[in-house]
Amino acid sequence: MSERLSPTRVAAIWAAALVLLAVAAVSVIILVNHTVFGPGQKVRDFQAHLAAGEGAQALGLLNATVPEGNGLLLDGDGLRAASADVKDFTVGKPEPIPGSGKVVQVTASYTVHGTAQQTSYSLQSAGRRWLFFDRWAFVPSILPAVEVSANTTNAVDINAMPAPLENGRTTVPVFAPSVINAGFETPNFAADSxxxxxxxxxxxxxxxxxxxxxTKALVEEVNGQIKKYLDDCASQQVLMPASCPMSYSTSARVNADSIHWSILEYPQAEIVPYNGEWALRPLTVKTRLKVTEQDLRTGASAERSIDEDFGFTAELQASTTKARVVPVASE
Incomplete structure (x- = not known):
């Protein structure tokens, strides 16, 4: 026959059960408060909006002011492109900021192209919800702004999206973290960062x-123009071709039909920036002159072959699509 529990014992069992339930409830509340309503989850939600290209939601959550500039990386495809290389995003434990009241710092770790990176966010307590759960909000801030500058062009590509320039510059507000790929390519000039x-x-x-x-195409075009110029010079059957770097001086009599210039080695153009424009470094051409000379005293004729280097300079007139080489001097 089973022993009947006394009312006192039954009450004690119920009291113990209620205590256990209360402890379990408190533990669940603490766990949910930390994982669902904690500041770290705010950071996770923010990064999820960035990865999805949801700029308005991210901006509203971040409570940030947008500086003036081109907003191509703040929403949609531009935002997704700026966030695509952010991988393995994890959030650390909130750390109180001494002397700041109810402000904590949450540091997120991630990788970009395999390199470890970190971003720290400041969040402040914003009261409670449903009596038990904390509310957190990002401390108001101003979004970062990146200034992109370039010469020789009036537009660049930022994360594969066109961005016009004003006076060679544009300002692009971004979220953090963001990866910026900027560059441009024209027929004659290109840049990449x-x-x-x-x-x-x-x-x-x-x-x-x-x-x-x-660009390679510009260098080939310039070298082609230089080659044509020198070939035209070599085609002149005179000892001093007009407007050309090469020349030959002799006291002997020379028959013009015997004069033959040839180019042994053409110079390779080196295009460099100079005073905000583009210039060619001084050039050197290797030539050979074959000529028959007649000695004025003896009347004897002799065939000669003279190899000589001649230096010259040339002006480069170049835009993004056109180029012209103008030889300007001999040295």
């Missing part, structure tokens, strides 16, 4: 200065 990472949510004055380089 890839993989710059904006990690600081409060960064201002970040610059991307595109280093313009001549």
């Amino acid at each position: 890839r993989g710059m990472v904006v990690t600081d949510p409060n960064a201002q004055g970040t610059e991307v200065k595109l280093r313009t380089e001549p």
Whole structure:
């Protein structure tokens, strides 16, 4: 026959069960408060909006002011492109900021092209919801802005999207983290700057200065014009071809029909920036002159072959699509 529990014992069992339930409830509340409503989750939600290209939601969550500039990386395809290389995003434990009241710092770790990076966010307590759960909000801030500059062009591509320039510059507000790939390519000039990472949510004055380089097509065009110029010089059957670097002086009598210039080695153009424009470094051509000379005293004739180097300079007149080489002097 089973022993009947006394009312006191039954009450004690119920009290213990209620205590266990209360402890379990408190544990669940603490866990949910930390994982679902904690500041770290705000950071995760923010990064999820960036990856999805949801700029309005990210901006509203971040509580940030947008500086003036081209907003092509703040929403849609531009935002997704700026966030695509951010991988393995994890959020660390919130750390109180001493002397700041109810403000904590949350540091996110991630990789960009395999390189470890970090971004720290400041969040502040914003009261409670449903009595038990904390509310957190990002501390108001101003979005970072990146200034992209370039010469020889009036537009660049930023993350594969066209961006016009004004006086060679444009300002692009971005979220943090963002990866900036800037560049341009025209028939004659190109520049490329890839993989710059904006990690600081409060960064201002970040610059991307595109280093313009001549394209292979421009170098080939310039070398072609130089070759034609020198070939025209070599076709002249005179000892001093007009407007050309080569010349030959002799006291002997020379029959013009015996004069034959040839180019042994053409110069290779080196295009360099100079005073905000483009210039050619001094050029040197290797030549051979074959000529028959008659000694004025003896009347004897002799065939001669003279190899000589001649230096000259040339002006380069180049735009993004056209180029003209103008030889200007001999040395």
